[in-house]
Amino acid sequence: MMHAGTTIPHLARKVALAAALCLPFAALADDYAEVSKLMRAGKPAEAIAKADQYLAAKPKDPQMRFIKGVAQAESGRTADALTTFTRITEEFPELPEPYNNLAVLYAGQGQFDKARATLEAAIRTNPSYSTAHENLGDVYAKLASQAYSKALQLDSTNTGLQPKLALIRELFTPGKGRPLAAAPAPTPVSAPAPAVVAKAPVAAPAPAAAPSTAPSPAPASPPAASSAGSHDVEAAVQAWAAAWSSKDMNGYLGAYGKEFDPPGKLSRKAWEEERRSRIVGKNRITVKLNDVTVSVKGTTAVARFKQTYSADSLNVSSRKTLELVKAGDRWVIVRESTGA
Incomplete structure (x- = not known):
């Protein structure tokens, strides 16, 4: 848990793959690796x-800017790190890690309302981002501590507040619990080897049975229906991706069923407006x-699949x-998650 005076250099570094910032091209890995190596060596200024x-040659590169923000935070340049992560969120709102690290910086300054709002933005961007969910729980606990303390000041006779406040304080005792986790600078990866798809072995034909006067049993139902179902599902998923690529909003939004639960606390209408703004823009x-x-x-x-997204x-x-x-003769999406 985070406690008063927590700063970025003392935050736990959870091992989490920053999937939204993974390298698109292996040829760039050396540049990222060199900066990351300097950081691991405790040389953030050089990094x-x-x-x-x-960045002088590629000023818009989000990954290098993210790594730079982590280095700025670790070297104590909090104001610079805040500026770096804020600009990434403005230009690349689909990336959750910059939001998370912004929240860590805000929390380190005691700005827990800002930290809460920023973490909620990270979760809206990627509902399966567990680090942001865990950090949000810690921020809620800290806000609860502040609220209980204020209530106790206003009414010292309220005996029900003391146990609650004691529990929260126990969570934030130095040396216990877990501080807010910042998303680490992503580790460069090389291009993955082509996947090898193993073919199912072909069973040897069974020997011909001797003629029999007994009635033949009804043949087992072939798996054709299941295969056809899988084909139809994949076709629906590919159509969803194609509509997204062509910015066909009717086709894209129509791929989601009525039961689809938008991420965060967004209504279906608000979620559709947000998606329309991001895609059409x-x-x-x-x-x-x-x-x-x-x-x-x-x-x-x-x-399940590997998605490669490219935009600008x-x-x-x-x-x-x-x-x-x-739904009728169509397959529609009711839930989606990233990293699964």
């Missing part, structure tokens, strides 16, 4: 200088799906899961 050298969008696997069970299905100067690769249900 910042190296990042600035890179891009000059160019490309969404490609690879390694698609589909499982169908009756009228429900799950599709942003390139993002992540694992994604869509849960679908059959």
